[in-house]
Amino acid sequence: MATEETGAFDIIIVGGGLAGCVVASRLRQRKPALSVLVIEAGDDLSENPHIYSPHKTALLLGSDADWKYMSAPQTNLNGRSVYYQAGKGLSGSAAVNMGGWVRGDAQEYDQWADLVSDRRWSYSGLLPYFKRTENYHNRHGDREQHGFDGPIHTSSVSSSGRQYPLRETTRQAWCNVGLKVIADANNGRPQGVAELVSNWRDGRRQLTSEVYPQDGVKIVTNALVQRVILDSSQTATGVELADGRTYSVRSGGEVIISAGALRTPQILLLSGIGDSEQLSKHKIPALVHLPDVGRNFHDHLMVFRYWKLREPEKGVAFGSPLFKGPNFEKGVPPEDWLVTTTVSSTGLQSALAKDENRSDQVDQSLADRPHSHLELTTIYAAFGGELIGLNIPVDGSAIMNFYMGCLPTSRGSITLKSVDPGDAPIIDPNFYATEADQFVMRAGWRLLSRLMLETPEGNDLVAEEIVPEGHRSLESDAPDNLIDARIRMGGMTASHFAGTASMGSVVDGSLKVRDTQGLRVVDASVIPIPLASHYQVAVYAIAEQAVDIILQENPSL
Numbered sequence: 234m235a236t237e238e239t240g241a242f243d244i245i246i247v248g249g250g251l252a253g254c255v256v257a258s259r260l261r262q263r264k265p266a267l268s269v270l271v272i273e274a275g276d277d278l279s280e281n282p283h284i285y286s287p288h289k290t291a292l293l294l295g296s297d298a299d300w301k302y303m304s305a306p307q308t309n310l311n312g313r314s315v316y317y318q319a320g321k322g323l324s325g326s327a328a329v330n331m332g333g334w335v336r337g338d339a340q341e342y343d344q345w346a347d348l349v350s351d352r353r354w355s356y357s358g359l360l361p362y363f364k365r366t367e368n369y370h371n372r373h374g375d376r377e378q379h380g381f382d383g384p385i386h387t388s389s390v391s392s393s394g395r396q397y398p399l400r401e402t403t404r405q406a407w408c409n410v411g412l413k414v415i416a417d418a419n420n421g422r423p424q425g426v427a428e429l430v431s432n433w434r435d436g437r438r439q440l441t442s443e444v445y446p447q448d449g450v451k452i453v454t455n456a457l458v459q460r461v462i463l464d465s466s467q468t469a470t471g472v473e474l475a476d477g478r479t480y481s482v483r484s485g486g487e488v489i490i491s492a493g494a495l496r497t498p499q500i501l502l503l504s505g506i507g508d509s510e511q512l513s514k515h516k517i518p519a520l521v522h523l524p525d526v527g528r529n530f531h532d533h534l535m536v537f538r539y540w541k542l543r544e545p546e547k548g549v550a551f552g553s554p555l556f557k558g559p560n561f562e563k564g565v566p567p568e569d570w571l572v573t574t575t576v577s578s579t580g581l582q583s584a585l586a587k588d589e590n591r592s593d594q595v596d597q598s599l600a601d602r603p604h605s606h607l608e609l610t611t612i613y614a615a616f617g618g619e620l621i622g623l624n625i626p627v628d629g630s631a632i633m634n635f636y637m638g639c640l641p642t643s644r645g646s647i648t649l650k651s652v653d654p655g656d657a658p659i660i661d662p663n664f665y666a667t668e669a670d671q672f673v674m675r676a677g678w679r680l681l682s683r684l685m686l687e688t689p690e691g692n693d694l695v696a697e698e699i700v701p702e703g704h705r706s707l708e709s710d711a712p713d714n715l716i717d718a719r720i721r722m723g724g725m726t727a728s729h730f731a732g733t734a735s736m737g738s739v740v741d742g743s744l745k746v747r748d749t750q751g752l753r754v755v756d757a758s759v760i761p762i763p764l765a766s767h768y769q770v771a772v773y774a775i776a777e778q779a780v781d782i783i784l785q786e787n788p789s790l
C-alpha cells in the first residue's frame with residue numbers, strides 16, 4: 234500500500250551514484266536553502282572494507298555492492314551472456330570502478346554537440362566542467378586544459394611513485410610499432426603512448442559521496458525507486474518506491490533520474506515513458522511516447538590476451554615475490570602506458586560501406602580522419618583467464634594485454650523483462666554486430682601481435698602466447714576468421730555502458746525528458762555516441778554542467 238512520506242522536496246534525485254552525488258552536493262553548495270533528496274537502492278558504502286584499496290577492488294565483483302547483472306545472450310559472441318558488474322550503493326559505479334581517469338578525444342565530444350546542435354556538449358563546452366572536477370597531479374600541467382582545485386585528485390604512475398620494472402621495455406615496444414609518446418592524453422588529443430592517469434589518491438579511492446560532500450542532503454538508502462509519478466500534464470510530482478512509499482516534489486521542483494545507463498531506462502519505462510508498443514506489452518499506461526528510451530545502448534567491447542614470460546625469475550609481474558613494495562599499492566592495474574590509436578581509414582571505409590548495405594544509420598565520418606578507435610595497454614599481471622578456460626597461476630610468470638574498441642557502431646538495447654522493478658531489465662549490448670566493429674577489433678588484435686611477437690622487446694620478454702585449448706598464437710597476418718574466433722570467445726564489457734536515454738532523442742540539450750515537465754536525466758544514459766574515454770570523467774563533467782543548467786533554467790529553485 235502506498236504511504237506518502239511527509240514534506241515536498243525542491244529536488245528528488247533517483248540514484249545516489251556518481252552523477253546523483255555530484256548533482257546533490259553541488260546544488261546544496263550553490264543554494265543551501267534547497268531541500269534535496271537522494272534515493273539510492275544500495276547501501277552507504279563508506280564503511281565497506283574493500284572500497285578504498287586498489288588491490289581489494291577485485292573483491293567487489295559479485296559483492297553486495299554489485300548489481301551482478303548478466304546480459305542477454307550475445308549472438309556475435311558465440312551466444313554467451315556477459316557479466317555486467319555495476320555499482321550498487323552511494324557513489325554507484327564510482328565506488329567499484331578501476332579508477333582510470335581518461336577524458337577522451339575532443340572529436341567525439343564535438344560530434345555529440347553537432348548531433349544535438351548544442352555547443353554546451355562540445356569539448357570546449359565541457360572543458361570548464363572537466364576542470365571544475367579535477368585536481369590535476371602535475372602542478373606544471375597546462376592550465377588551459379586542467380583544473381587544479383577540484384575535488385577529484387588525479388595521479389599518474391610516476392606522480393604516485395610507482396616504479397614498474399617493465400616501464401622502459403614496454404615504452405620502447407610501443408615506439409617500435411610506430412607510436413609516439415605524448416606527455417598528456419587528457420587534453421582532448423589522446424592519440425599516442427601516455428602514462429596511465431587515475432583517480433586513486435595516494436592509493437585510496439575518492440568516493441564520490443565523500444569528495445562531493447552531501448551536507449544537508451537527505452539520503453535514503455536501500456530504497457528501490459519503481460517509477461516517477463506524472464500528473465495529467467506530464468509534470469513530475471514525485472516518485473514511488475517498490476515498497477509503496479512515495480516522495481513528492483513541490484510545484485516548480487524537479488525529479489532527476491541518475492540511476493545509470495542500465496536502470497534509468499527501466500525507471501522511465503515503468504513510469505509510462507517510452508515506446509508505447511513495449512509499454513502496452515507490459516500493460517503499463519503509455520503517458521509519453523518516446524520510442525528511443527532504452528535504445529542506442531552502446532558499450533566498449535574489451536579483450537584480454539596472455540603471455541608467458543621468458544624469464545619469470547626476474548620478478549617483473551604481479552604474483553612474483555619480487556614484485557612488491559608500497560609503490561605497487563598506489564593504483565591498479567599494474568601498468569605504465571595507456572595507448573590510444575587509430576585504424577586504417579581505407580579498411581574502415583570498406584567495412585562501413587558493407588554495413589551501409591544493411592542499415593541506413595552508418596556514420597561514415599568515423600573514417601574521414603584519424604579518430605581514436607583503439608585503446609590498448611600491457612598489464613604486468615595475468616587475471617581473468619578463466620573466462621576463456623585458462624588457468625594461469627598468479628606467480629609472476631605471465632603478463633597480459635587489454636584492448637578495447639572505443640567507437641563501436643553496434644547498438645543494443647535495454648528493455649523491460651517485467652513490471653517488477655526488482656527484476657533486472659534485459660541488457661543487450663549487441664556486441665560485435667557490425668563489420669566496422671569487427672574491422673577495428675581485428676586491427677587491435679593485430680597491433681598487439683606486432684607488439685608482443687614482432688618487436689625485439691616483445692621477443693625478449695615473451696616465451697609464447699598462452700592460448701585457449703584448440704587455438705594457436707595468432708601473428709599479425711593471421712586470417713580474420715581465426716582472430717574473430719578469439720574475440721568472440723573472450724570479448725566482454727569494459728563497463729562503459731551509456732546511451733540509453735540519449736540526448737537528442739530522449740532528453741534535450743538541457744537534459745529534460747522530452748514532452749514532460751520537471752523531469753531530467755543526469756547520468757551516462759544521456760551520452761548519445763561512444764566516446765574514446767573511460768566514462769567517469771565524462772559523467773563528472775555532465776553532472777557538473779547539469780547543475781549550472783538546472784540553476785540557470787529553473788527560476789523557481
Ligand SMILES: Cc1cc2nc3c(=O)[nH]c(=O)nc-3n(C[C@H](O)[C@H](O)[C@H](O)COP(=O)(O)OP(=O)(O)OC[C@H]3O[C@@H](n4cnc5c(N)ncnc54)[C@H](O)[C@@H]3O)c2cc1C
Pocket residue numbers: 247248249250251252253272273274275318319320321322323324325326327329330331332333334335456457458459491492493494496497500654727728729730755756757758766767768769770772
Ligand atoms: C566495474 C566497473 C569498472 C569501471 N572502471 C572505470 C574506470 O576505470 N574509469 C572510468 O572512467 N570509468 C569506469 N567505469 C565507469 C564509470 O564508473 C561509470 O561510467 C559511472 O559511474 C556512471 O555514472 P552514473 O551516475 O551514470 O551511474 P552509477 O555511478 O552506476 O550510479 C547509478 C546509481 O543508481 C542506483 N540505482 C539504480 N537503479 C535504482 C533505482 N531503481 N532506485 C534507486 N537507485 C537506483 C545504483 O545503485 C547506483 O548507485 C567502470 C564501471 C564499472 C561498473
